[in-house]
Amino acid sequence: MAEMDGYETIVVDTADGVTTVRLNRPDKRNAMNPTMHREMVDALRRLADDDTTQVLVLTGAGRSFCAGQDLKEYFHEIRDDARAREQARRDSHDWRYRLLYNFPKPTIAAVNGYCFGGAFTVVASCDIAVAADEATFGLSEVNWGHIPGGMVTKIVADLMPPKQALYYILTGRTFGGATSARIGLTTMSVPLADLERTVSELADELKAKDPLTLRACKEAFKGVDIRGMSAEASLSWLTAKSDQLRRQQAQAGRTDGAESFLKKEYRPGFAPMPRARA
Template sequence: MSEVLLIDDAAGVRLLTLNRPDAFNSLTVELKQALLGALRDAAADESVRAVVITGAGKAFCAGQDLKEHVAQLDSGEESPLNTVEEHYNPLIRTVTSMPKPVIAAVNGTAAGAGASLAYACDLRVASADAKFLMAFANVGLSGDSGVSWTLPRLIGYGRAMEMLLLAEPVAAEEALRIGMINRLVGSGEATTAAQELAGRMATGPTSAYARIKETVLAAAAEGLDEALAVEAGAQVQAGQTDDHREAVSAFLNKRTPHFSGH
């Protein structure tokens, strides 16, 4: 695996670290391809029961690498923004459809597509020095990586439009207040805290987490009747798992359940 992305496994948790600290972990084609491959591998690997994404150094991810982007513009490529369909859209689909929890550990700045990646994760743990910036308008672009869908669902239409149109940074404490992040920890502690949370979830009912992700994702774009139908199907599937039977048995016998993830 390329050194632009570091991969570490521990107790069912796979840690993916964007590793371009000198460039604030901005996303080159190399890094995007490495991250997409690693996410797909994590989704398919049954030994991985939770995933943490973070960045090396002082930033989570500054978004698209503009130096590479300018070089592509100057090269006369027909559409240098094909990367949206080739890389960013598959990245977001892989994170949201992965049948296990994905946690963003946001240390420092998350901007542009980097912030969008964090919004697509199931949970966000941020350090006190984190900040979120929708920088697209500053470079004459609109938005990508699912931000038009994820951000309004996290903080509401009005606040999302403010971030996108004005491109003003939102600090960590404000991000917690408005629901953009789930946990706020001290500076330098985001990755450790996210790994601890992921470790807890890695011992949980992975199959149920997958069904929860499936139903919430479906309900975000469907009416009540459709959501009820998806819930019913998912609940039938969950009810047939070993984890459900183990949880019920543990409850009745007043013991702690041991979840296998199946």
């Protein structure tokens, strides 16, 4: 793995194919400032091409996942500097949506504590989100005279049932990890004491699968707005993606999963296909 030291607001660590990026401003509840946005852009770009990173985990230091944008450093301090404001906006959007949402390897958000406002975008952009039961989620923008800005309102509208989304947008009330899973913002919730183990087990399960297939599955779902496509367009897109994957696997010497299944070498309903060609 390339050297990833020297960041001020994040910590990057890789072990056994799993890279953990930890938002590291615990005294500010890991609120996102322009420096964090800039460093996350750099880290995600480098990790996307890092062969030692098979799975990416994103979490927060201390008792918070992320408290949203740093109101002082992201909004107030640069409000009169048009260039700095535009750069911060660009970096903020780039890493939380373009780079994280389209990251070429599986991503897991481990929501360990407070998760407010702009942090919803981080959770939504990860493929899998595991929340601690004790985590606290909230859209408090209404309480200080704003709407959930950036991509947050769209994210909430895409993931949550409309009545639930509007309820939390309009009231600013908080909710816990179990509710976050029930309304579709996260994948599941577990006790905080089990969060690290659960995420580790998920990462190990993903690592065992063919990386070319994992990437193709992500691209098939995320590469275009599959939900908005017609049946005919979806069929064309998915057929082309399947054909592309088979070519890539053949070039890489991957085992043909269907062939191995017919030889009774494995059970695809219960295990990933063998890595080496039979």
